[in-house]
Amino acid sequence: MTRGRWALVLAVVLVAMLAVTRTSRADVGPKPPVVVWPTLTPAGDAPSTTALHRPLPTEKPLFERAQELDATLRDAVQDLGFTLFVADPGPAQGHTRDEDLIARAAGAPLGSPRVEGEAGTWVVSPRLESAGSGTFMVRIVAVAPRGQELRVRVETVPGESVGVRGLVMLRDLLTQEAAAAATLEQEKREAGRGTTQGVMAPLRSQGRAVLAVNGGFFGVFTAFSLENAASGTSDPRVLYPLLAVGTGIGVGAALLVADEWDVTTGDAWYLSAGAGWAATSGFLIAAGKDVQPLTDRYSWGVGGGFIGLGLATVALTRTSMDDGDATLTHSGGALGLLLGGTVDWITRGATTATPYTGMGYGSAIGLIGAGALATQLTLSPSRVLLIDLGAGGGALVGAAAASPLIFQDPLIFQNPNTSQSKTRGWLSATLGGSIVGGGVAWWLTRNVDRQGGATPTGLSLPGTPSAGVIGSSVTRSGETPVYGVSWGGAL
Numbered sequence: 001m002t003r004g005r006w007a008l009v010l011a012v013v014l015v016a017m018l019a020v021t022r023t024s025r026a027d028v029g030p031k032p033p034v035v036v037w038p039t040l041t042p043a044g045d046a047p048s049t050t051a052l053h054r055p056l057p058t059e060k061p062l063f064e065r066a067q068e069l070d071a072t073l074r075d076a077v078q079d080l081g082f083t084l085f086v087a088d089p090g091p092a093q094g095h096t097r098d099e100d101l102i103a104r105a106a107g108a109p110l111g112s113p114r115v116e117g118e119a120g121t122w123v124v125s126p127r128l129e130s131a132g133s134g135t136f137m138v139r140i141v142a143v144a145p146r147g148q149e150l151r152v153r154v155e156t157v158p159g160e161s162v163g164v165r166g167l168v169m170l171r172d173l174l175t176q177e178a179a180a181a182a183t184l185e186q187e188k189r190e191a192g193r194g195t196t197q198g199v200m201a202p203l204r205s206q207g208r209a210v211l212a213v214n215g216g217f218f219g220v221f222t223a224f225s226l227e228n229a230a231s232g233t234s235d236p237r238v239l240y241p242l243l244a245v246g247t248g249i250g251v252g253a254a255l256l257v258a259d260e261w262d263v264t265t266g267d268a269w270y271l272s273a274g275a276g277w278a279a280t281s282g283f284l285i286a287a288g289k290d291v292q293p294l295t296d297r298y299s300w301g302v303g304g305g306f307i308g309l310g311l312a313t314v315a316l317t318r319t320s321m322d323d324g325d326a327t328l329t330h331s332g333g334a335l336g337l338l339l340g341g342t343v344d345w346i347t348r349g350a351t352t353a354t355p356y357t358g359m360g361y362g363s364a365i366g367l368i369g370a371g372a373l374a375t376q377l378t379l380s381p382s383r384v385l386l387i388d389l390g391a392g393g394g395a396l397v398g399a400a401a402a403s404p405l406i407f408q409d410p411l412i413f414q415n416p417n418t419s420q421s422k423t424r425g426w427l428s429a430t431l432g433g434s435i436v437g438g439g440v441a442w443w444l445t446r447n448v449d450r451q452g453g454a455t456p457t458g459l460s461l462p463g464t465p466s467a468g469v470i471g472s473s474v475t476r477s478g479e480t481p482v483y484g485v486s487w488g489g490a491l
Contacts, residue, residue, distance in 0.1 A: 032082075032083075032120065032121055032122055032145045033082065033083040033084070033085040033121045033122070034077045034082045034083065034084055034085060034121065034122040034123075034124060034174070035085045035088045035104065035121050035122065035123045035124065036070070036073050036074050036077060036084065036124045036126075037088070037090040037091055037123070037124065037125045037126070038054050038066075038070055038090045039054070039055065039066035039069050039070050039126045039127065039128050040052045040053060040054060040091075040096060040125065040126070040127050040128075041053065041054075041055050041059075041062060041066070041127065041128050041129050042127070042129040043127035043128050043129035043137045043138065043139035043154075052096040052127075054066070055128070061130065061159065062128060062129075062130055062136075065128060065136055065159060065162045066128050068162060068163045069126055069128060069138070069162055069163055069166045070126070071163075072163035072164075072166055072167050073124065073126060073140075073166055073167070073170055076166075076167045076170050076171065077124075077170070077174075080170075080171060080174055082122070082174065085121060088104075091125075096125075098150055101123050101125060101141065101143045101150065102143055102147065102148060102150075104121070104123045104143075105120050105121060105122070105123045105143040105144065105145055105146060105147055106120050106145075106146050107120050107121065107146075120144075120145030120146035120147075121145055122142060122143070122144060122145060122174065123142065123143045124140065124141070124142045124170065124173070125140070125141045125142075126138070126139070126140050126141075126166060127139035127140070127141065128162070131156050134158060134159050135156055135157065135158055135159065136156070136157060136158075136159055136162055137154065137155075137156050138154070138155050138156075138157055138162055138165055138166055138169065139152065139153070139154045140152070140153045140154075140166065140169045140170060140173060142170075142173040142174070151173050153169040153172060153173060155169065205258040205259070205261070205262055205263045205264075206263075206264055206265050207258065207263040207264050207265040207266070207267050207268030207269070208254070208255065208258040208263065208268075210265055210268035210269060210272070211254040211257065211258055211263055211267075211268040211271065211272075212250075212251045212254040212255055212258070214254070214268065214271070214272035214275070214276070215250035215251055215253055215254030216247045216250045216251045216254075217250070218250050218275050218276075218279075218305060218309075219246035219247050219248070219249050219250025219251070219253075220243055220246050220247050220250070221246075221279065221298075221301070221302070221305070222246050222250075222302050222305070223242040223243050223245060223246025223247075224239070224242075224243065224246070224298065225298030225299055225301060225302045226242065226299075226302070227239050227242050228295040228298050264320060264321070264322065265323060265326075266320070266321040266322040266323045266324075266325055266326045267316055267320060267321050267326075268326075269321075269323070269326035269327075269329075269330070270312055270315070270316065270321040270325060270326040270329055270371075270374065271309065271312045271313070271316070272326075273308075273312070273326060273329040273330045273333060273367065273371070274308035274309050274311055274312025274313075274315075274329070274367070274371065275305045275306075275308050275309040275312070276305070276308075276333075277308065277329075277330070277333030277334075277337075277363055277364075277366075277367045278304040278305050278307055278308020278309070278311075278364065278367060279301040279302065279304050279305030279308065280301070280304075280333070280337070280360075280363055281304050281308075281333075281360045281361070281363040281364040281367065282300040282301045282302075282303055282304020282305065282307075282360070283297055283298070283300055283301035283304070283360075284337075284356045284357070284359045284360030284363065285300065285304075285356070285357060285360035285361065285364075286300035286301070286360075287356040287360070288355075288356035288357025288358075288359075288360055289357070304364075308367065311368070311371065312329075312371065315371060315372075315374070315375050318375060319375055321374060322378075323381050324378065324379045324380045324381050324383070324384060325374035325375075325377075325378075325379075326374075327379075327381040327384040327385065328370050328373060328374045328377070328379055328384050329367065329370045329371045329374050331370060331384050331385075331387075331388050332366040332367055332369055332370020332371065332373075333363050333366050333367040333370065334363075334366070334388075335366055335388065335391060335438075336362040336363045336364070336365050336366015336367060336369070336370075337359045337362050337363035337366065338359075338362070338434075339362050339366070339431065339434065340355070340358040340359050340360070340361055340362010340363060340365070340366070341355040341358045341359040341362060342355075342358070342427055342430060342431045343358050343362065343431070344357055344358020344359070344362075345358070345423075345427050346424050346427045346428060346431070349420030349421075349423055349424050350420065350423060351423060351427070383445045386441050386445050387438050387441045387442050387445065388438075389441065390437040390438050390439075390440055390441020390442070390444075391434045391435070391437050391438035391441065392434070392437070393437050394433040394434045394435070394436050394437015394438060394440070395430050395431070395433050395434035395437065396433070397433050397437065398429040398430045398431070398432055398433020398434065398436075398437075399426065399429065399430040399433065401429060401433070402425060402426045402428075402429030402430070403426070
């Protein structure tokens with residue numbers, strides 16, 4: 001009972017720490033830097049034969065007001081609590097178009113396309129033009145960090161009010177409302193990649209439900225493992241309260257994370273792959289090492305799960321995952337388990353014992369390898385599943401081709417000493433067929449675009465294969481469908 005109470009206290013402290021972390025992160029957040037380009041002229045949207053340029057000293061009134069506006073805006077940026085990025089020299093000749101503003105807001109050099117993954121900056125480009133009778137048209141264009149839209153304020157003001165009105169216009173563009181609107185626009189384009197959007201607005205943290213369910217399951221498994229490892233038996237008086245606490249901690253932590261960060265369904269399934277397959281690996285390795293007592297094997301599983309969850313979290317701090325990345329990671333864990341078990345059998349030369357050790361290490365290697373590839377590759381879920389299908393089909397073909405090695409001796413599975421070489425040959429053919437099948441599937445699907453937008457190039461097979469009902473046969477009881485595989489198309 002004492003250990004159970006300690007587990008309850010630990011759970012309460014963990015929830016409190018998560019809540020404090022969330023509050024502190026929500027209250028304190030650095031604002032993105034602001035780049036203020038030098039004032040350009042002309043400012044109006046009417047056709048002009050004069051290209052955008054910095055006012056020249058020969059344009060005395062315009063030049064003086066532009067210098068005043070530049071100084072006022074730079075001071076205003078810092079007064080509003082933003083960081084002024086003073087190292088930016090401003091646009092060069094010919095790089096003052098709207099797309100140059102957007103590229104600079106994405107963090108890209110002038111004249112280069114926007115770069116995915118850059119943090120980005122606010123970009124402010126003031127424009128000034130003489131409107132006659134001592135008045136000036138002030139036009140301020142701003143782009144939010146990594147934004148895709150231009151925010152514009154335009155006013156015609158007396159010459160002595162250029163600086164003051166420019167300050168007010170800049171404040172309106174950089175207010176919290178403007179930042180919130182820019183964030184909403186950014187979420188509309190990027191949140192939940194590969195998932196459905198909301199009916200009227202984009203959904204934030206679309207992976208909330210997936211993360212909560214998986215967090216609840218992992219919390220239950222952790223509580224069950226801790227109770228068994230502590231007492232060696234399952235006492236219902238302790239077990240059920242711990243299961244409830246574990247579920248609450250898992251679900252609560254998932255909801256806090258989803259509320260703090262924008263978690264897509266791909267991110268959530270990637271985290272579940274890291275925790276689930278790593279826990280499976282730890283449990284299988286413990287079983288292969290014959291860890292005693294048996295209840296200690298659950299502790300290995302919990303430890304492996306936390307290690308996998310930590311590695312997945314580190315990967316998510318580098319880049320966001322989509323559904324294809326999550327599918328690839330789950331596939332790596334599953335294929336690694338199967339291939340690792342096969343290699344273990346090959347080493348033993350028999351299939352009578354369960355290959356716990358091989359499956360454990362195989363799933364760990366497959367999980368880590370696929371998880372690392374997911375941060376570098378962009379694959380659609382359909383392509384990953386097709387590659388898995390190719391690997392499975394190749395394994396069946398290899399097993400069928402080498403079947404004479406084992407079916408000539410029906411007792412080979414009951415007597416491992418009958419012919420270890422034949423068993424190893426059959427397993428090696430199965431393993432080789434799986435690798436070859438997966439490689440062929442990868443080659444044939446290499447032109448499948450991640451989002452269906454790329455133009456297919458390279459090898460194109462004539463026609464398409466299909467499986468199912470390919471015909472019918474008339475019998476006494478009526479028409480009977482004929483199942484098989486067919487190939488249709490122009491040859």
